[in-house]
Amino acid sequence: MGVYSDDPLWADVEPLPQDDGGPNPLAAIAYTDEYSEAMSYLRAVMASNDMSERVLSLTEDIISMNPAHYTVWLYRARVLLTLKKDLKEEIAWLNPTALNYQKNYQIWHHRQTIIDALDSPEGEAEFIAQMFERDAKNYHVWSYRQWLVKRFDIDDESELKAIDELLRADVRNNSAWNHRWFVVFGRHEGDSLDETVLERELKYAQAAIYLAPQNQSPWNYVRGLLRKYNKPLSTIKPFATEFASLDHPDDVHSSHALDVLADIYEGEGTKADAAKALDLLAQKYDPIRANYWTYRKFLLGFPPEPDHPIFHHHNY
Amino acid sequence: MSLASGPGRARTDTAHLPDDLRLYIDKHVMYIQSLDRRKDELEYWLTEHLRLSGLYWGLTALHLLGQPDALPRDEIIDFVISCMHDNGGFGAAPGHDAHMLYTVSGVQILAMLDAFEDFEQRVQDGKRKIGHFISNFQNRDTGTFAGDEWGETDTRFLYGALNALSLLGMLHLVDVTKAVEHVDSCANFDGGYGTGPGAESHAGQIFTCVGALTIAGRLDLVDRDKLGAWLSERQLPNGGLNGRPEKLEDVCYSWWVVSSLAMIGRLHWIDKEKLATFILRCQDPELGGIADRPGDMVDVFHTVFGIAGLSLIGYPGLQEVDPVYCMPKSITQRILAG
Numbered sequence: 063m064g065v066y067s068d069d070p071l072w073a074d075v076e077p078l079p080q081d082d083g084g085p086n087p088l089a090a091i092a093y094t095d096e097y098s099e100a101m102s103y104l105r106a107v108m109a110s111n112d113m114s115e116r117v118l119s120l121t122e123d124i125i126s127m128n129p130a131h132y133t134v135w136l137y138r139a140r141v142l143l144t145l146k147k148d149l150k151e152e153i154a155w156l157n158p159t160a161l162n163y164q165k166n167y168q169i170w171h172h173r174q175t176i177i178d179a180l181d182s183p184e185g186e187a188e189f190i191a192q193m194f195e196r197d198a199k200n201y202h203v204w205s206y207r208q209w210l211v212k213r214f215d216i217d218d219e220s221e222l223k224a225i226d227e228l229l230r231a232d233v234r235n236n237s238a239w240n241h242r243w244f245v246v247f248g249r250h251e252g253d254s255l256d257e258t259v260l261e262r263e264l265k266y267a268q269a270a271i272y273l274a275p276q277n278q279s280p281w282n283y284v285r286g287l288l289r290k291y292n293k294p295l296s297t298i299k300p301f302a303t304e305f306a307s308l309d310h311p312d313d314v315h316s317s318h319a320l321d322v323l324a325d326i327y328e329g330e331g332t333k334a335d336a337a338k339a340l341d342l343l344a345q346k347y348d349p350i351r352a353n354y355w356t357y358r359k360f361l362l363g364f365p366p367e368p369d370h371p372i373f374h375h376h377n378y
Numbered sequence: 379m380s381l382a383s384g385p386g387r388a389r390t391d392t393a394h395l396p397d398d399l400r401l402y403i404d405k406h407v408m409y410i411q412s413l414d415r416r417k418d419e420l421e422y423w424l425t426e427h428l429r430l431s432g433l434y435w436g437l438t439a440l441h442l443l444g445q446p447d448a449l450p451r452d453e454i455i456d457f458v459i460s461c462m463h464d465n466g467g468f469g470a471a472p473g474h475d476a477h478m479l480y481t482v483s484g485v486q487i488l489a490m491l492d493a494f495e496d497f498e499q500r501v502q503d504g505k506r507k508i509g510h511f512i513s514n515f516q517n518r519d520t521g522t523f524a525g526d527e528w529g530e531t532d533t534r535f536l537y538g539a540l541n542a543l544s545l546l547g548m549l550h551l552v553d554v555t556k557a558v559e560h561v562d563s564c565a566n567f568d569g570g571y572g573t574g575p576g577a578e579s580h581a582g583q584i585f586t587c588v589g590a591l592t593i594a595g596r597l598d599l600v601d602r603d604k605l606g607a608w609l610s611e612r613q614l615p616n617g618g619l620n621g622r623p624e625k626l627e628d629v630c631y632s633w634w635v636v637s638s639l640a641m642i643g644r645l646h647w648i649d650k651e652k653l654a655t656f657i658l659r660c661q662d663p664e665l666g667g668i669a670d671r672p673g674d675m676v677d678v679f680h681t682v683f684g685i686a687g688l689s690l691i692g693y694p695g696l697q698e699v700d701p702v703y704c705m706p707k708s709i710t711q712r713i714l715a716g
Contacts, residue, residue, distance in 0.1 A: 095422060105473050130423045133475040136528060171530055199625065205577055236623040240578035243567055248576035278611060278623050286567030354610050354647040359604075 064099035076101035100124050113144045135168040139175050145246040149180045183214040199237045221245045233270050239279040260291050275305045275316035294325045308338050317347040334361050382421035383677040388658045388669035399522035399658050406446045409666030410436045427697045429471040430461050434483040439682040441706045442689050442697045458484050467508030478525040482538035491544045496557030512539045521556030532573045533703035537586035540593045558596045561587045581621040581634040589636045592702045606644035611637050617652030629660050632687030637701035650691040657684045
């Protein structure tokens with residue numbers, strides 16, 4: 063006897079056992095009883111397109127056992143919308159579930175469906191902040207946040223403030239850097255470029271680099287900014303030189319600065335200096351990518367040694 | 379095919395590796411064969427929503443290990459067909475909603491088993507139905523693809539669509555030019571790609587975007603040096619690769635990162651020997667299987683991507699893998715030539 067077979071609420075439903083399509087199928091049945099029973103009732107209600115209240119408790123039960131079961135979520139959303147349930151209650155139920163299953167993808171899709179139907183982002187920023195306390199790089203949450211910003215046209219100021227708080231907690235959070243780019247540029251694609259924004263963003267990223275010079279996110283951000291505004295990389299030459307200088311090859315504080323300097327020297331036509339910077343990267347500051355740095359040197363016109371692995375791409 | 383993790387655990391004695399660090403081919407074959415005998419475990423059933431993809435992962439691993447017949451062909455075809463819906467889509471298991479991801483896995487399995495004809499005999503008009511299921515998910519204005527009727531779009535679904543349709547010889551059903559434009563709009567300031575325009579660069583999504591562009595014949599849109607630099611930066615001092623800056627290494631990125639580098643001709647920008655050592659350290663030498671990192675529980679997902687990664691970097695004794703499809707190159711060549 064089971065939870066559902068003993069419940070009068072479900073007396074009219076004939077549970078549907080799993081049919082794997084063969085006498086000795088590759089994926090035959092041996093569920094644990096509880097899960098197996100709930101699933102057989104789910105199959106039955108789905109087969110009859112049952113949209114009644116009891117389906118909500120059934121789907122809640124299955125989700126509590128297996129939140130990754132995508133079909134259950136889709137069916138639940140359909141029932142909620144059909145019955146015109148109070149969707150705020152759904153969000154209240156959803157919050158602890160999302161906090162417990164950080165890697166779950168279905169929960170965020172479901173949330174998006176519900177919030178879209180509610181037509182209000184109220185409380186979402188607070189909940190996202192709670193999620194980020196556990197994992198500030200959760201890809202599902204960041205995707206959801208971007209959707210929220212677009213869907214409800216959330217203002218830049220509050221977004222930039224939230225990003226700033228996250229970067230204060232962890233200046234290496236690449237997701238937050240990406241979101242910053244999205245807020246400042248991505249959502250305003252096509253707008254004319256404002257020089258004061260360049261100045262503000264450059265200053266912001268440079269301050270972050272002072273905190274942690276060996277952090278690729280703000281360096282990528284700076285490169286992206288200069289490219290976006292069509293400024294030469296040499297704009298930041300004095301800045302980069304603070305972290306790496308060919309005069310002090312043993313005192314390099316950032317391989318990214320050395321990388322930037324190599325590009326700047328190349329642009330200035332001082333290829334020998336560019337090659338020196340690339341050699342330092344290949345030999346000392348980023349040897350695991352020696353082939354990449356050798357390739358960069360090759361692009362400058364310096365041929366690699368004939369036995370260099372750059373010539374043996376396919377050999378193990 | 380079970381996606382349950384374990385029972386084995388990757389070795390932890392990483393401090394003193396034996397000189398003969400090697401790939402335990404026989405153990406991995408036995409591990410994959412044993413997965414289906416774990417139906418008395420709840421976790422087997424809790425991973426049912428991934429089953430068809432699990433089968434694809436296990437089968438691909440066996441092919442790359444040189445044991446393509448280690449799972450029963452007829453039973454696999456039966457199971458694949460039992461996951462198919464009337465609308466031409468496949469669910470992860472019987473009774474699960476049809477979804478792009480499992481439809482792609484279904485097609486890849488049939489392709490690997492050279493079973494398109496068997497399939498067509500048993501399911502009337504089957505291939506055409508699949509083609510229409512997939513192509514209906516394209517938004518003709520934006521070029522994007524949804525994964526199911528709920529409409530969420532993701533570059534994963536776009537790649538999956540082009541992957542499956544190209545194997546079926548049905549790319550003409552979709553607007554490839556629009557799809558390419560969409561992928562191009564997902565390129566980020568750092569050279570990578572995400573799930574959609576503006577989404578953070580992620581090695582898994584880069585694989586799907588570069589894979590889609592390769593199938594479409596539009597790799598010319600990729601700034602190879604810039605993307606290659608970002609991808610090669612994923613290698614950490616322990617040899618393993620991460621999927622985003624400042625994240626932990628994980629064996630699955632041995633596939634997503636390295637296949638992307640291979641597609642853009644920059645495979646040699648990572649240290650292959652260090653990567654091979656990292657992957658091999660993630661094996662369970664007794665019970666077989668590969669984990670995400672040393673000391674963790676093995677599973678079939680990390681097993682296939684570890685083996686496929688080793689194949690890409692030319693590790694001896696493995697079949698060559700196609701970096702675009704994550705299937706044996708001999709098979710994709712046969713199908714795409716026909």
